[in-house]
């Protein structure tokens with residue numbers, strides 16, 4: 001399969017390396033010191049997965065040409081900067097998989113390339129850039145769940161899931177990709193926001209702050225229900241999932257905010273608020289959390 005990885009950081013570097021190791025024709029985009037290091041030394045994965053590969057890498061996506069699969073792996077805040085170059089990668093059958101946390105990436109990409117080319121993705125892994133050219137794989141299932149926009153069972157989505165699985169990336173077929181995306185958001189956004197506000201890792205949130213955490217998750221559910229997503233049992237399921245995670249776990253949103261970086265505050269917390277406003281669903285806890293965090297960031 002011809003694959004373009006747009007943004008070769010924690011996610012793009014990790015998943016792209018697995019696919020390249022499995023024999024796919026993968027071109028990575030990167031910039032700055034990370035680009036220089038990958039050009040000089042290849043791409044390296046350390047930690048739970050060990051890979052070192054010489055790879056094709058460029059800072060100019062328009063030079064890649066049409067591919068079968070685009071893995072869009074920049075942060076949600078960086079999407080704007082790569083959208084203009086996407087069309088050059090898209091042929092008749094190309095699938096663009098969005099890997100961002102949050103709710104808005106699929107629509108932003110669909111506005112540029114059309115819904116038929118967008119496969120929303122949901123990622124469950126813990127990776128980070130350890131140093132330029134080096135990605136640390138810290139754990140998690142390492143999965144990417146994908147679906148066609150309308151959840152159709154196409155040969156395209158089946159082929160991509162099979163390619164992922166063969167490369168060591170579990171890719172179970174979801175009943176409804178939107179439900180999966182919202183369930184991930186229901187975990188990562190409330191725990192990121194409350195974690196930062198209360199300076200509390202998951203173990204504290206799911207015990208002493210459990211009712212508060214559940215109330216924030218309920219706001220996500222209400223907004224999702226207004227979009228027609230089936231989230232009937234999602235709060236209970238998400239709390240049960242949180243109960244299984246390590247007590248000291250924090251999300252990337254929480255860690256960024258702790259470090260004084262807005263990170264994905266706007267796409268994640270702001271995204272739930274925007275969709276709520278559009279659907280006429282109040283999100284008072286998200287409004288308060290967002291205001292307090294913005295005030296703290298100054």
Ligand SMILES: NC(=O)C1=CN([C@@H]2O[C@H](COP(=O)(O)OP(=O)(O)OC[C@H]3O[C@@H](n4cnc5c(N)ncnc54)[C@H](OP(=O)(O)O)[C@@H]3O)[C@@H](O)[C@H]2O)C=CC1
Nearest residue numbers: 007009010011030031074075076078100101123125126127
């Ligand atoms: N890491 C994880 O474990 C998980 C992450 N996610 C989600 O995945 C998404 C990506 O996160 P993550 O991989 O951690 O982020 P990273 O910052 O590690 O990776 C993004 C990479 O894209 C690069 N990039 C951005 N814009 C461009 C551009 N125009 N040209 C070339 N390179 C570019 C960045 O470069 P630069 O540093 O120079 O900006 C960076 O190397 C986020 O939405 C995150 O929430 C979801 C699940 C798990």
Ligand SMILES: CC(C)(CO)C(=O)C(=O)O
Nearest residue numbers: 123124125126251252253
């Ligand atoms: C919780 C985690 C690592 C799950 O993949 C995540 O998406 C995040 O921290 O942003």
